[in-house]
Amino acid sequence: MGELLFVGLGLGGVQDMSVRALAELKSCDVVFAEFYTSKLADAELGELEDFIGKRIRLLDRVDVEEGEELLKEAKRGKVAFLSAGDTMAATTHVDLRLQALDLGIPTRLIHGISIFTACATSLGLQPYKFGRTITLPFPEKGFHPTSPYEHMLENKQRGLHSLVLLDIKADQKRYMSANEGTQWLLDAEDRVGGGLLDAKTVVCAACRVGSSTELLASGYPQTLLAKDLGPPLHTLVVPGKLHFMEAEALVKLAGAPEEILEE
Ligand SMILES: C[S@@+](CC[C@H](N)C(=O)[O-])C[C@H]1O[C@@H](n2cnc3c(N)ncnc32)[C@H](O)[C@@H]1O
Secondary structure, three states: OOEEEEEEOEOOOHHHOOHHHHHHHHOOOEEEEOOOOOOOOOOOHHHHHHHHOOOOEEOOHHHHHHOHHHHHHHHHOEEEEEEOEOOOOOOOOHHHHHHHHHOOOOEEEEOOOOHHHHHHHHHOOOHHHEOOOEEEOOOEOOEOOOHHHHHHHHHHHOOOEEEEEEOEEHHHOEEOOHHHHHHHHHHHHHHHOOOOOOOOOOEEEEEOOOOOOOEEEEEOHHHHHHOOOOOOOEEEEEOOOOOHHHHHHHHHHHOOOHHHHHO
């Protein structure tokens, strides 16, 4: 009987995977990966293959959702399925895990560093002060959902910070930037008018978190819109009520305007 390991690679480069992940990967018969839910900021597929000393079969969303090839291999050998960040955080990979269990294939998780904690902590914000996480979808003709905006408004009304993940269309090599995300929120504010943000709302951008080119920026929407934040991946945070130490951290770590210290 085989086995299926779900391995989170962390956020930056190949060396961000755990020592245990590397040891387990070395003894796998087949290694699969997907990079449509997220990707490593500092490493491409080839570098990952060199690091673990094995070829990696790259899967797209359809391959993973159907699960056929992966489950077939996992029935007869030790198989790993890699993804960036933590394997089950903001992915639908639990579905694959349940399919494996239904087929009697044992599964294990090897966790990786996730944007869910690393974004908050690199900005100096407390993870327990965050409300519901939001993902902003790319605007499309006839598709302008306001639910992400409304969930953020609920967070704000409760004094909670919002972690705002940004859409990825890996097949088109499109990754929403924090600038586009900020514009998305300003457009939603114009349409809904709930008071989530105005010209004096501080917004934070966390770019390539955990990588050698990590960039943190915090400022008013127009300031952020004008900034070149570099290549993907980006995440936005719209803070709720800030503890004074969180405010100080945003000023010192991300360049937030000093007037937030007076609020
Ligand atoms: C669908 S989530 C997947 C999260 C992943 N499983 C994890 O645990 O980190 C992907 C989104 O998280 C954000 N993200 C992931 N890694 C990032 C990084 N290193 N820096 C900034 N944002 C990142 C981006 O907004 C990206 O579109």
